[in-house]
Amino acid sequence: MIRPDDEEKPFIARWNMLARILLVESSVKHIARAAMDYADFDDGSNCRPSNERLARETGYNERTVRFAWSALRGLGMAERVSRGTSYLRQADEYWLQIPEHWANFPILGPHGRKFTCLGCGKLFNPVGNCSVNELPTDAPGADMVRYDIAKMCFCPAPRKTKGRDDASCLAGWNQAQRKAGSPLWNQLGLERWKLFRQARADDW
The missing domain is CATH 1.10.10.10 (Winged helix-like DNA-binding domain superfamily/Winged helix DNA-binding domain)
Known part of the structure; x- marks a missing residue:
């Protein structure tokens, strides 16, 4: 490649x-x-x-x-x-x-493999996404790009079905973190990128 x-x-x-x-x-x-x-x-x-x-x-x-x-x-x-x-x-x-x-x-690895969900361990295709601060060119933070990294590290949340509301893998991961006394996903900073690379397991 x-x-x-x-x-x-x-x-x-x-x-x-x-x-x-x-x-x-x-x-x-x-x-x-x-x-x-x-x-x-x-x-x-x-x-x-x-x-x-x-x-x-x-x-x-x-x-x-x-x-x-x-x-x-x-x-x-x-x-x-x-x-x-x-x-x-x-x-x-x-x-x-x-x-x-x-x-x-946030990129695919050199072999283009599926990612491994950090919550359930299943293979899945990560959901690419980004948002941009579309501000005037000279404004501070103009064109700054942000990503929802969770969508690239966890399986998509399951659809709600009759009489059933399965927890998403991200919610399950947060629950395990809480029990262990570890930071929740929204409390992590740059650590999220380490988890992203862990889910990708295919580095350049």
Whole structure:
């Protein structure tokens, strides 16, 4: 499997690999792949498709495209080189990049294996997700990306059925932590990322 930081490989292949393994909203992944079609394949520069064009080609609306660009900026995967001018029908210009800290993103392992639920031990496909502080570019915390890591470490909560309400794996894990006198999930800080890597069990 190609590593995103293997500079002996073409940039386009490394970019598409990183977009493929990212555990974020699927729209961000798809728009990242589509944006590469408009960038220099050798270094990711000169990327300037309009939001309207990306929306038309991916099937998402323009608001979703703007969200994807915010996420990519927040991840350090897209640097806005210049702002477009709407009345001149000019789009923003981006330089697509692979940040040095890419391995610290929520990503699949090199073998693309299922994750192991920290609660029940079953294998499952992690749910990619992200939210972004879509603030003005110069505002503190603009384009900061956040993740619900629990969705990547525990099985999805079971559906409620007639006369039955099974506890989620996260709730069961918290209960075991409480009995042991250990911190609950929402009390953990960076420790969550260690648990994420434990659930993935497939490091780069």
